[in-house]
Amino acid sequence: MLREIKKIIVRKEFVFVFLVLFFSVIGEFLYGCHMFEDTKLSGVISAYDGTILSNNFNSPFGVCYGLLMPICVSIIASTLAYEEKKQGITACIYTRESKKTYILKQAAAVYIAAFFIVLFCLLISFILSAVTFPLQGYNTMFQADYARLLNIDNEYMLDSIYRLHPYINLFIFIFLRALFAGAFAFMAYGCSFIGKWMKKITIILVPFVFIVCMQLLFQIGKTMISQQTVKLFFSTNILAMNQYGKLEMFAIIWLTIMLLGSLGLKKGMYKGDIL
Helix, strand or coil: CHHHHHHHHCCHHHHHHHHHHHHHHHHHHHHHHHHCCCCCHHHCCCHHHCCCCCCCCCCHHHHHHCCCHHHHHHHHHCCHHHHHHHHCCHHHHHHHCCHHHHHHHHHHHHHHHHHHHHHHHHHHHHHHHHHHCCCCCCCCCCCCHHHHHHCCCCCECCHHHHHHCHHHHHHHHHHHHHHHHHHHHHHHHHHCCCCCCCCHHHHHHHHHHHHHHHHHHHHHHHHHCCCHHHHHHHCCCCCCCCCECCCHHHHHHHHHHHHHHHHHHHHHHHCCCCC
16 A cells, blocks of 8 residues: 555655645635734634634635645545556556555545645644734624523534634544545546546546535535434535534445445456456
8 A cells, every 4th residue: 555655655646636726725824814904913813723623713724625635635645546547557457466555545545645745734734824813812802701601502613612612622623624524536537437437627626516416415405404413414514614414414424425336446456457
């Protein structure tokens, strides 16, 4: 697997996506510094609200970790098997290693690469925020601290943790975003084995299409169902923090993404070389 990870790291696609994600973090940081330039301390937000993940500055950079993240992580290496097939080197590879083992190792490498590139950039965002903004912010959004603690809403994901232990909450969502980054890349890689009609651009767009279709189904579900608890499930946004919804839905969606990717891998391993 180490060989596959090294192969991914030296790809120009990996370098490109890393630079996009990294400079998005830098751009968000500079944008936030500019917003609070010459602001009194009482108006400065806390470090946990100053990361690109929370996107409290409403800057354009946050979209790279939101709506565009499924595409970004798919560019990294999800087309690796497709490209190797086009280059005619898969037959040589399968003489040295079984097809099943090779595909599984490559799929794991794709997941790990996407997971850690997003995790690293989000941690950089937190470090920049932590050294710039106070750990305990003074901008209470016109709400006293005691009122903030009393107004916990269980219909918002991890709202109590956010209000009582904001940094734990932040690291939970950093981990979840990286977890989904790996899952999106894994699904796109698995779907590259579906059939000959899957081209490079189609493979990259698979996770984005999945997100769009999922949100469309959720909107239909919210419209048709009046029961509040069920509506909470359909209101879940996996690319947001502490919003209206259910955390359990994160697990369901993650497992669905991984299942779709695994079905593609199974077809690639047992149905012949159909790329």
